[in-house]
Amino acid sequence: MNDSTGDLLHETLLHDTLHTHVRERDGDAGAHLVGLADGALRVARRRQRLTRAGAGVALAAAVATAWVAVADDGSPRAHVVQPAHRGDAAKATTVSLEPVTSAAEGRCTQGDGGYTVNATATQRAMCFHTDSAKGMRDIRVAAAKAENSTVDGGWHVEATLSSADRTRFATLTGSLASAPLPRNQFAIIIDGKLWGAPSVARSITVGRFEVSGYYVGDLTSATAHNLAQRLDPGR
Structure with missing residues (x-):
């Protein structure tokens, strides 16, 4: 009692x-x-x-x-709200790096497999075609960060490849270096969109490339940081 x-x-x-x-x-x-x-x-x-x-x-x-x-302890549970951690259960956006086979002014014809770069106030639209079979498709970068250029003030995303992809990238860029424009360019394709087509003069062995858009100023601080986060959600 x-x-x-x-x-x-x-x-x-x-x-x-x-x-x-x-x-x-x-x-x-x-x-x-x-x-x-x-x-x-x-x-x-x-x-x-x-x-x-x-x-x-x-x-x-x-x-x-x-x-x-x-x-x-990880046992079966009902609805449990956990603190959000950056990158938990997030899936990184993949990138494809493909050699350019042709580039021409104007929009691509629908269904021809090309990538259109939209026109700006001073530039006409462009259409790029690539050789996906000879490129690096759907790869995940090891790290990505948004940076502001000290030269022109433009924003870009620096992407770093894994050691295995670094070797493949060196081989790919080396094979393009001696070709004439536009076949010395490689297309950076993210989410089915062409984000840039830089040209190369020699093999890139450092395992890094920059995403800055096709035209200067395509990326802002917000879009660059957003892209870096999607490429590398664990940052």
Whole structure:
């Protein structure tokens, strides 16, 4: 028996005894004793309700704490909100690096497999065709970061390849270096869009390339940081 139950039993017995005693005698004193007994019983019952409620809250807290411990152990769980960590369960956007086979002014014809670079206020649209079979398709970069050029103030994303892809990239760019324009260019294709077509004069052995857009100023700070985050969500 807990303290609250004992108190309630004691107050109930006292209440009943006083009522019995009052029934045997009349007067103001008897009525006063009945009032005290009734008040004491109400207090005792309220204390017991509060105690039970407190026990219920403590039990709920204990169950919640145990649930968190189980959830942290990786056991099956219901809906558990976890803190968001950058890059958790995120899938990196892939890149394709493909040799350019032709480039011409104007938009590509729909369905011809080319990549259109949209026109600007000062530049006409361009259409590029590539040789995907000789390129590096759907690769994931090892790292990517947005940078602001100290030369022209333009934004670009520097992408770093893995060691295995670095070797392949050196071979690819080496095979393009001696070709005339536009076949000495490689297309940078992300999400089905051409993000640049830099030309090369020699094999690139450092395993890095820059994404700056086809025209100067294509990337802003916001778009460069967004692209770097998509290429490398673990940053």
